[in-house]
Amino acid sequence: MTYVRAAGRADALARVESGARFLGGGTNLVDLLRQNVEQASDLVDVSLLEGIIRETDGGGLLIDASVRNAAVAAHPLVRRRYPVLARALLAGASAQIRNMATVGGNILQRTRCMYFYDVEGARCNKRQPGTGCDALDGFNRYHAILGASDQCVATHPSDMCVALAMLDAVIHLSGPEGERSVPLTNFHVLPDAAPHVETVLKSGELIAAVELPPPSGAVTNAEYRKVRDRSSYAFALISVAGGLALADGRVTQARIALGGVAAKPWRATRAEAALVGVAPTPEAFLAAIRKELVGARPLSGNDFKISLVERTVVAVLTALSGAHA
CATH class of the missing domain: 3.30.43.10 (Uridine Diphospho-n-acetylenolpyruvylglucosamine Reductase, domain 2)
Structure with a gap:
């Protein structure tokens, strides 16, 4: 090498x-x-390519892929205009890792499934297509309940990407065929029959930058909450990036993204649509997230994730509605 x-x-x-x-x-x-x-x-x-965070002409923010996670979390524009992103980054890994990890690398990080890492003793379709998935009938406490297949039930581990999904971030790519842009929500792909294919990245392409659109009410009034087995340096059992905008006692915009539940950051579009125009009550929040979870397929060891997502979403949105009642 x-x-x-x-x-x-x-x-x-x-x-x-x-x-x-x-x-x-x-x-x-x-x-x-x-x-x-x-x-x-x-x-x-x-790692030493241009690493700048700068405002766009349209009032958004452009973050070069080589910027360190710690620098993004500490940047004044991020903390003031996109606080959910700063909170998600600070919830991930340790301070030492955040000082090393880059934005592009965070987006491309691979699952922490124990069977994926066990090259000697475990079957893993993501690591070696066609061999099987030992997580299906094995220890699957941390695995997916949404968007999985009978080929793979691994989850994407990033905290940052959950916030980026909620923020409608766009990924800018450079490659042999030129430059193109892909919404973060379309960048990672679900496993289906080919779990070894994790993103739409083409051969030779490089993540150049991440762009955030101008903040709206549901972006500035937002929260990131991570539920994990221990308080530090642990990947999420589930996580929620939620945002809420209110007017005249009704929800005018809701943004919800979930982590720890799928092979990609999961944008809860059904729940978001169900909340527009309704009064911001815990009962309404619960009904909305249950519409999102209709298709959930828990495994033998992670059925608790359904109620955990429900309770966490309700708690996050209730806190946000109370702060701006």
């Missing part, structure tokens, strides 16, 4: 050939390589 540090984005794209990988902070990729979960012929270090 060879290692090279890219001088710029064009240089990075030119150096990536078959089998090569982009390296950001390395907080996930290096672990995967060390444990032989992934392989790479070459590493192209993009």
